[in-house]
Amino acid sequence: MKQEETFYIGYITKxxxxxxxxxxxxxxxxxxxxxxxxxFAAINGKMVPFFVSSYKLQQNSTGNFYFDDIDHIDKAQALVKKKIYLPLAKMPDRSEDDFHYNDLKGFVVSDEVVGxxxxVIEVNEYPQQFVATVLYKGIEIMFPLNEDMIIEIDEEAQTLLVDLPEGLLDIYLSN
Known part of the structure; x- marks a missing residue:
């Protein structure tokens, strides 16, 4: 299985x-x-399958897992910090109205002041927020996706209107 055939769900913390x-x-x-x-765990550029023997989901966005053939702490230690994926075929169906920040990939971003x-070439999810990456004047700029920054999302036209904090673009362009 190739990484393009999967979607990211999280990573092993400990x-x-x-x-x-x-x-x-x-x-x-x-x-x-x-x-x-x-x-599937991303290990040395390959998608390695791990069969789940049991798991228990917690309230804090975590789950405790046992995998077949991982029966000792030393074997489990090798998985810490590995990114975990599922096949695209196992992605849950979403309703038409269900919009996620990840859906903004490919949208054209305009700032109220700059134009x-x-x-959007990438949307990354961090524990506190989603962050969009946009290629602006040949430089990758990043900004948080939140209600304070987003003015309007037009799904039909695939556009995103934002109000970036003053000076944010200058930080990227000054290097």
């Missing part, structure tokens, strides 16, 4: 106990909707 249990931090916003019988900035 081991738990001595019997190979690991904790997975979910960056996917609805982990309870995921089918978690087999997950058109460019296309």
């Amino acid at each position: 081991t738990k106990g001595l019997k190979g249990e690991v904790q997975l931090f979910f960056e996917y916003d609805a982990p309870d909707l995921l089918e978690l019988d087999v997950v 058109e900035l460019g296309e």
